[in-house]
Amino acid sequence: xxxxxxxxxxxxxxxxxxxxxxxxxxxxxxxxxxxxxxxxxxxxxxxxxxxxxxxxxxxxxxxxxxxxxxxxxxxxxxxxxxxxxxxxxxxxxxxxxxxxxxxxxxxxxxxxxxxxxxxxxxxxxxxxxxxxxxxxxxxxxxxxxxxxxxxxxxxxxxxxxxxxxxxxxxxxxxxxxxxxxxxxxxxxxxxxxxxxxxxxxxxxxxxxxxxxxxxxxxxxxxxxxxxxxxxxxxxxxxxxxxxxxxxxxxxxxxxxxxxxxxxxxxxxxxxxxxxxxxxxxxxxxxxxxxxxxxxxxxxxxxxxxxxxxxxxxxxxxxxxxxxxxxxxxxxx
Amino acid sequence: xxxxxxxxxxxxxxxxxxxxxxxxxxxxxxxxxxxxxxxxxxxxxxxxxxxxxxxxxxxxxxxxxxxxxxxxxxxxxxxxxxxxxxxxxxxxxxxxxxxxxxxxxxxxxxxxxxxxxxxxxxxxxxxxxxxxxxxxxxxxxxxxxxxxxxxxxxxxxxxxxxxxxxxxxxxxxxxxxxxxxxxxxxxxxxxxxxxxxxxxxxxxxxxxxxxxxxxxxxxxxxxxxxxxxxxxxxxxxxxxxxxxxxxxxxxxxxxxxxxxxxxxxxxxxxxxxxxxxxxxxxxxxxxxxxxxxxxxxxxxxxxxxxxxxxxxxxxxxxxxxxxxxxxxxxxxxxxxxxxxxxxxxxxxxxxxxxxxxxxxxxxxxxxxxxxxxxxxxxxxxxxxxxxxxxxxxxxxxxxxxxxxxxxxxxxxxxxxxxxxxxxxxxxxxxxxxxxxxxxxxxxxxxxxxxxxxxxxxxxxxxxxxxxxxxxxxxxxxxxxxxxxxxxxxxxxxxxxxxxxxxxxxxxxxxxxxxxxxxxxxxxxxxxxxxx
Numbered sequence: 001x002x003x004x005x006x007x008x009x010x011x012x013x014x015x016x017x018x019x020x021x022x023x024x025x026x027x028x029x030x031x032x033x034x035x036x037x038x039x040x041x042x043x044x045x046x047x048x049x050x051x052x053x054x055x056x057x058x059x060x061x062x063x064x065x066x067x068x069x070x071x072x073x074x075x076x077x078x079x080x081x082x083x084x085x086x087x088x089x090x091x092x093x094x095x096x097x098x099x100x101x102x103x104x105x106x107x108x109x110x111x112x113x114x115x116x117x118x119x120x121x122x123x124x125x126x127x128x129x130x131x132x133x134x135x136x137x138x139x140x141x142x143x144x145x146x147x148x149x150x151x152x153x154x155x156x157x158x159x160x161x162x163x164x165x166x167x168x169x170x171x172x173x174x175x176x177x178x179x180x181x182x183x184x185x186x187x188x189x190x191x192x193x194x195x196x197x198x199x200x201x202x203x204x205x206x207x208x209x210x211x212x213x214x215x216x217x218x219x220x221x222x223x224x225x226x227x228x229x230x231x232x233x234x235x236x237x238x239x240x241x242x243x244x245x246x247x248x249x250x251x252x253x254x255x256x257x258x259x260x261x262x263x264x265x266x267x268x269x270x271x272x273x274x275x276x277x278x279x280x281x282x283x284x285x286x287x288x289x290x291x292x293x294x295x296x297x298x299x300x301x302x303x304x305x306x307x308x309x310x311x312x313x314x315x316x317x318x319x320x321x322x323x324x325x326x327x328x329x330x331x332x
Numbered sequence: 333x334x335x336x337x338x339x340x341x342x343x344x345x346x347x348x349x350x351x352x353x354x355x356x357x358x359x360x361x362x363x364x365x366x367x368x369x370x371x372x373x374x375x376x377x378x379x380x381x382x383x384x385x386x387x388x389x390x391x392x393x394x395x396x397x398x399x400x401x402x403x404x405x406x407x408x409x410x411x412x413x414x415x416x417x418x419x420x421x422x423x424x425x426x427x428x429x430x431x432x433x434x435x436x437x438x439x440x441x442x443x444x445x446x447x448x449x450x451x452x453x454x455x456x457x458x459x460x461x462x463x464x465x466x467x468x469x470x471x472x473x474x475x476x477x478x479x480x481x482x483x484x485x486x487x488x489x490x491x492x493x494x495x496x497x498x499x500x501x502x503x504x505x506x507x508x509x510x511x512x513x514x515x516x517x518x519x520x521x522x523x524x525x526x527x528x529x530x531x532x533x534x535x536x537x538x539x540x541x542x543x544x545x546x547x548x549x550x551x552x553x554x555x556x557x558x559x560x561x562x563x564x565x566x567x568x569x570x571x572x573x574x575x576x577x578x579x580x581x582x583x584x585x586x587x588x589x590x591x592x593x594x595x596x597x598x599x600x601x602x603x604x605x606x607x608x609x610x611x612x613x614x615x616x617x618x619x620x621x622x623x624x625x626x627x628x629x630x631x632x633x634x635x636x637x638x639x640x641x642x643x644x645x646x647x648x649x650x651x652x653x654x655x656x657x658x659x660x661x662x663x664x665x666x667x668x669x670x671x672x673x674x675x676x677x678x679x680x681x682x683x684x685x686x687x688x689x690x691x692x693x694x695x696x697x698x699x700x701x702x703x704x705x706x707x708x709x710x711x712x713x714x715x716x717x718x719x720x721x722x723x724x725x726x727x728x729x730x731x732x733x734x735x736x737x738x739x740x741x742x743x744x745x746x747x748x749x750x751x752x753x754x755x756x757x758x759x760x761x762x763x764x765x766x767x768x769x770x771x772x773x774x775x776x777x778x779x780x781x782x783x784x785x786x787x788x789x790x791x792x793x794x795x796x797x798x799x800x801x802x803x804x805x806x807x808x809x810x811x812x813x814x815x816x817x818x819x820x821x822x823x824x825x826x827x828x829x830x831x832x833x834x835x836x837x838x839x840x841x842x843x844x845x846x847x848x849x850x851x852x853x854x855x856x857x858x859x860x861x862x863x
Contacts (some may be wrong), residue, residue, distance in 0.1 A: 027811065029714070038825065041800040042634040049457040051419050055802035057715060060821075077711060100340055120601075127337045131715050140492045216831065239826040301445065303453065307634070308826060 028056035032066025032083030053284035071096035102329035112234035128188035137201035169231035235308020354588035423456035452851030482636035539564035556580030647812030654721020663732030692728035699791030714796035728781035735777020
């Protein structure tokens with residue numbers, strides 16, 4: 001018994017000793033958006049496979065959380081890159097500058113947000129106005145703002161199926177939800193509701209189901225319920241094309257080509273930001289940027305396209321690659 | 333006790349003389365038997381759900397434990413590989429050349445790309461590692477097995493394109509080949525029905541076109557394969573046109589095997605051409621299903637076929653070690669002091685209430701505390717098992733203290749009195765007599781706490797352990813992740829193969845838990861004493 005306790009306390013003391021010697025960092029650290037996470041991890045892995053550098057550690061903190069960590073300062077305890085599913089905000093840029101951080105912006109591609117349902121049901125054609133009418137908390141009926149009265153899709157438009165409105169989507173904490181609200185809800189918002197400041201409010205009467213951040217779960221639920229629709233990123237539709245179909249929005253189907261060409265109305269740009277001050281101090285940062293911006297990675301035939309990233313047009317890609325490799329910092 | 337009541341107190345020979353009393357008695361017995369049945373039902377129901385849960389997980393996880401490998405003839409001669417500089421060679425080219433040598437007919441960029449897609453993108457790295465650790469010797473052309481791509485692997489496991497049917501047509505009359513196109517003439521028209529059933533589009537004069545939305549029809553002639561694109565009535569039967577997927581010999585005779593794959597090509601992650609290739613490789617004996625060592629002993633990866641659990645297992649083990657090393661001695665010491673030595677006053681009462689409350693605090697709060705104190709104040713590294721272990725130790729401490737105090741309290745006072753009576757000091761009494769007797773209870777509490785800590789994800793979120801980390805952690809301060817976090821991340825990846833990995837990782841986590849429990853049971857048995 002005595003021995004047991006002695007060993008345990010010895011281990012504790014040994015641990016306490018280890019605390020003082022936190023090793024210096026030889027590994028790139030990336031934080032930020034969960035949407036960009038799958039792409040950045042793929043690039044990180046390739047860099048690691050080259051055998052010259054340890055594989056970068058990529059953390060999924062969400063765009064906002066990532067920006068906060070990224071802009072907090074310069075030094076080993078701060079990350080070198082952040083993923084973002086939207087452009088950096090002015091307030092965040094100011095925060096960065098105040099802490100001596102110069103971000104280098106790299107637009108890496110697009111992500112389409114799709115509304116899809118099970119293959120067992122028909123594919124439907126929606127407009128942004130119809131989506132707004134189906135999902136907004138308050139809608140305009142005969143010039144008056146009322147709580148959303150629609151229960152079936154056919155209440156909104158007779159061409160739509162006569163089934164209950166049931167949409168599974170991301171919760172308010174999600175970047176996908178923010179993008180969806182910005183690209184669909186705010187765009188299709190009638191003036192009367194805009195005046196009442198209700199464009200971003202999604203109904204809470206059960207027609208919209210917050211299905212958590214796990215998109216695979218939404219996919220499974222859609223398979224089980226042919227009447228339901230789900231909102232998620234294009235890559236999940238792409239990987240589950242045998243079970244699901246994307247609804248067309250404004251007549252355009254969410255396909256790889258339509259999103260890449262900018263025809264599909266609900267797509268957003270994805271970014272990574274590099275910390276200029278760390279280049280040179282942390283080994284492998286330039287190589288990481290280079291790996292990310294080669295056509296073998298982010299090109300139309302690259303491995304990131306296989307993971308669901310929709311590439312930028314050729315000239316934009318060339319320009320981004322050039323700016324990134326020249327480390328063109330923002331506001332410097 | 334209930335049995336004697338139920339058996340002995342029958343209404344005839346009891347003192348319950350009037351009908352009302354007998355009715356009351358019957359009611360009591362009825363209530364008792366209802367309760368028994370309900371209780372048994374509850375146990376059965378939970379057993380059923382547990383079984384359902386476990387069997388779904390095991391069933392889903394099963395395919396992840398074995399993987400298909402492709403044996404490639406790698407050219408490792410001196411011109412490709414320099415034995416003195418193994419890292420300098422271009423292994424991508426070596427693997428690609430080996431693959432293309434298996435498909436001499438393949439031309440064109442798009443097709444070459446598809447061929448490359450048959451094996452894992454991690455294959456070049458694995459070849460390099462095999463050369464470096466000596467399991468593969470350079471020089472000449474050597475056969476070496478590399479993992480297949482996740483979709484080829486799923487196809488071979490029968491999980492993609494499982495909805496295919498086969499028929500045989502005996503009436504092939506003629507085969508004409510024009511470049512990549514082939515025209516097949518049949519003397520009967522049964523193929524028209526097959527094409528119609530596959531969802532072909534009807535055009536003028538009864539011609540059927542198989543568009544991208546229709547099921548795939550592949551015609552096998554000997555070794556060759558043709559994907560049919562159009563079927564139309566001909567002079568004596570039907571004429572089918574199609575593109576050649578695998579070289580067809582023009583004079584091929586004999587029966588034609590028709591394979592209808594119900595899911596249209598555009599909607600599955602493996603194309604008709606790849607299916608034909610993979611089938612060919614399987615027929616050549618180049619593919620083999622083996623234990624998925626990559627899954628068991630590899631680090632994390634974005635490629636489903638390369639993703640392994642070992643990094644998370646090591647991370648969990650390191651984190652648990654830190655948690656145990658901190659929470660067990662501190663928790664037990666605190667319990668001994670509070671139970672045996674501390675005066676019973678307002679202060680100790682206050683501490684006691686707080687410990688009980690801490691046990692019920694949501695775990696994420698400990699994560700936030702860890703972020704504020706360990707990372708921001710002490711400047712400890714992010715994503716490290718050390719910090720993870722410290723946070724989890726904070727979470728586990730109240731559980732251990734409460735359980736240890738209960739165990740100490742359960743030791744009969746006579747033991748203490750006897751020890752004190754023969755002249756032992758207070759500390760000798762506790763450490764020589766009370767603590768060993770309380771140990772089984774203390775260990776039970778510790779195991780409950782550790783099991784809870786093993787399954788935690790939320791507190792680790794705040795301190796950066798929810799991260800993509802490929803390298804196996806080498807120590808307490810190197811970046812690491814843990815098993816539940818790995819499960820959490822895999823559950824969120826879109827590639828279908830990761831869903832099996834998720835279930836398999838759950839099984840590994842359960843195994844880890846059982847192992848931990850087994851150690852505790854052995855220890856408990858050693859300390860246990862009965863009166």
